[in-house]
Amino acid sequence: MSNSLVIPDFDAVKTEYFIHDYIVRSSDGYVVLYVRKDKVSERAQKGFVSLKQLKNFQSKLKREYGIDSELILSDSENLSKMSAGIEILIKTNFYEAVEGVDIYFFHSQKVSVMIKLSGATSLSKKESIETFLKTILTSAKIEIQALQWDDIDLPSLIEVLTATKKLQPVKLEKVYACLRKDHPLLQENWVNKQLDKLIKKRFIVREKSTETYAMTARGLNVLPQIASRNNSDIVRALDLGRRKW
Amino acid sequence: MQYVGSELERLALIDLDPNHADSLGRSAFNRYYYAAFLITRETLGFMRSNWKGTAHAEIPNLLEKGLRKPAQAALRKQVKSGLLGNGDESRLLGDLNATGNELAQLLRSAYDARILADYEPEIKTNQSGGIIFLRSHKLTTASKWPARAERLCAKLRRIWKEVGLV
Numbered sequence: 001m002s003n004s005l006v007i008p009d010f011d012a013v014k015t016e017y018f019i020h021d022y023i024v025r026s027s028d029g030y031v032v033l034y035v036r037k038d039k040v041s042e043r044a045q046k047g048f049v050s051l052k053q054l055k056n057f058q059s060k061l062k063r064e065y066g067i068d069s070e071l072i073l074s075d076s077e078n079l080s081k082m083s084a085g086i087e088i089l090i091k092t093n094f095y096e097a098v099e100g101v102d103i104y105f106f107h108s109q110k111v112s113v114m115i116k117l118s119g120a121t122s123l124s125k126k127e128s129i130e131t132f133l134k135t136i137l138t139s140a141k142i143e144i145q146a147l148q149w150d151d152i153d154l155p156s157l158i159e160v161l162t163a164t165k166k167l168q169p170v171k172l173e174k175v176y177a178c179l180r181k182d183h184p185l186l187q188e189n190w191v192n193k194q195l196d197k198l199i200k201k202r203f204i205v206r207e208k209s210t211e212t213y214a215m216t217a218r219g220l221n222v223l224p225q226i227a228s229r230n231n232s233d234i235v236r237a238l239d240l241g242r243r244k245w
Numbered sequence: 246m247q248y249v250g251s252e253l254e255r256l257a258l259i260d261l262d263p264n265h266a267d268s269l270g271r272s273a274f275n276r277y278y279y280a281a282f283l284i285t286r287e288t289l290g291f292m293r294s295n296w297k298g299t300a301h302a303e304i305p306n307l308l309e310k311g312l313r314k315p316a317q318a319a320l321r322k323q324v325k326s327g328l329l330g331n332g333d334e335s336r337l338l339g340d341l342n343a344t345g346n347e348l349a350q351l352l353r354s355a356y357d358a359r360i361l362a363d364y365e366p367e368i369k370t371n372q373s374g375g376i377i378f379l380r381s382h383k384l385t386t387a388s389k390w391p392a393r394a395e396r397l398c399a400k401l402r403r404i405w406k407e408v409g410l411v
Contacts, residue, residue: 021381027364032357034381072354074381104347112343114400146343148400157328158409182406201327222326224319224409226293 005031007065017057018049020074031061031069038076040107042143048108079105086136090115094129097121100150110143116150154186155179160194161219164204166235169212246283247391250276254384257370257377270370270377271362273384278359280391285352288398292405301356305349312345312401313338316408323409341404348397355390358382 005024007013014022018039023032033054041048054071061067083103090101100116115129130147137144155163163178164170172195176188195213198204203219206212223232250273257269285304290297293315299307320337323329361368361379370379377384405411 023361023365023368023380025360025365027360070353070357072357073350074354075386106346106350112347145346146339148340148343153403156407156409158323159406161328162409203326203328218326222323222328224322226410 005067007061013057016049017054029068031067032072033058033069034072034074036076037073037105037107038078040073042107042109051107073107076105076108079108082140086133089136090129090133093132094125097125098129106145109141110145111137112146112148113144114148114150121151152185153183154190155183155194157194157198158223160191161198161203161215161223162232162235164195164198164213165215165220165223165232166239168214169207169210170214171210171212175213246276246280247388250280250391251388254377254388257384258372258375263369266372267370270372270384271379273377274358274362274379274382274387277384277387277390278355278362281352281355281394284391284394284398285348288401291402291411293410305353305356308345308349308352312341315410316341316405319408319410337404337408340400341408344397344400344404348394348401351390351393351397354382355387358387 005022013019017033018035019033020036021034024030025032035049035054039048040054041050044050044053058069058071061069083105086103087101091098097117098115099118102114102116104112104114106112113133126149133147134144159179159182160175163175167174167178172188172192175195176186176191179191180186195204195206198219199206199213202216203222204213204215207214225231253269253273253276257266257273260266260269282301282304285308286297286299289299289304289307292312296307296311317338320329320334324331324334358379361382368380370377370384372378402411
């Protein structure tokens with residue numbers, strides 16, 4: 001198969017859609033279109049091609065020429081430099097709290113950001129960092145798709161509920177020991193507070209005389225039903241079996 | 246797998262025979278791709294057992310479009326019952342989308358490089374400034390695929406656990 005694409009005025013099309021390279025793969029006949037991320041925008045505008053325009057072009061290739069295509073957004077040196085610059089700005093302004101910043105550009109106008117914190121950081125400090133980041137990015141017309149914090153890994157309420165279901169009737173220490181396997185920095189006091197929250201929301205109850213926690217029907221209903229050996233019913237049954245034998 | 250990739254890359258850069266250098270360089274692309282692919286496949290199997298067998302070319306689509314539905318169903322139930330707030334739901338879905346999309350972009354590009362390396366022998370690698378290129382793919386970028394995939398997969402596992410789906 002030829003590695004060239006037989007489409008009228010393809011050079012003009014390449015310019016219009018900012019396709020910097022393309023190839024016809026002989027293995028599967030796919031046309032692979034390479035477009036640099038710094039030329040791709042969320043919405044159509046001068047000097048850029050939008051994701052929607054590229055998707056429409058791919059549909060047109062299929063519809064009019066019967067060509068299957070794959071779009072590869074290539075990394076861009078400009079965006080890498082911009083990521084590095086933003087990281088320096090954040091680390092300089094919040095040197096006591098921020099250890100690292102990872103900015104990933106999906107295209108020129110959308111990023112995902114992961115901020116690694118040096119240690120326990122107050123909510124107000126996190127809000128300051130977020131506001132600072134948004135100010136920089138908004139002025140450059142860049143949207144944050146997700147901002148994630150790499151800090152102390154704590155279990156979610158659903159994980160606390162799942163552990164309670166597995167071990168019920170269960171004392172605080174046992175729930176704590178179970179969750180600590182996956183969350184080594186966890187503190188018992190924190191687990192106690194989460195269990196109190198779950199009692200207030202009527203997902204669990206606490207038996208005063210035995211100091212044990214047990215699920216309510218409401219708590220059992222909220223746990224997702226998953227088709228795997230990690231299903232809370234299966235985990236519970238296996239745990240009961242182990243206790244018996 | 247990643248070690249083999251880096252050894253192949255090292256050998257490709259010092260081999261004076263252009264044909265040998267080309268073979269070594271394209272094999273390095275293949276190894277780096279497989280390292281990233283295997284980490285992802287393991288994670289998908291952890292998230293849902295029948296996702297483990299997803300075909301190579303389909304994995305980016307699954308990461309972009311398939312993760313949201315089960316997560317959203319579980320989160321809606323949790324919001325409805327009062328366990329989580331709307332803000333928690335939107336944060337978790339946003340994190341899931343962003344992580345899935347980033348891994349999808351990585352694997353789509355890596356898969357393309359691997360297909361060129363394995364099935365398009367007429368497209369030769371070339372070297373410039375100590376970097377091996379296969380068309381627009383750089384081997385220095387490829388060497389980071391496994392670690393990046395590992396990091397993104399760890400995030401996916403964490404989100405999935407937070408949603409309560411494992």
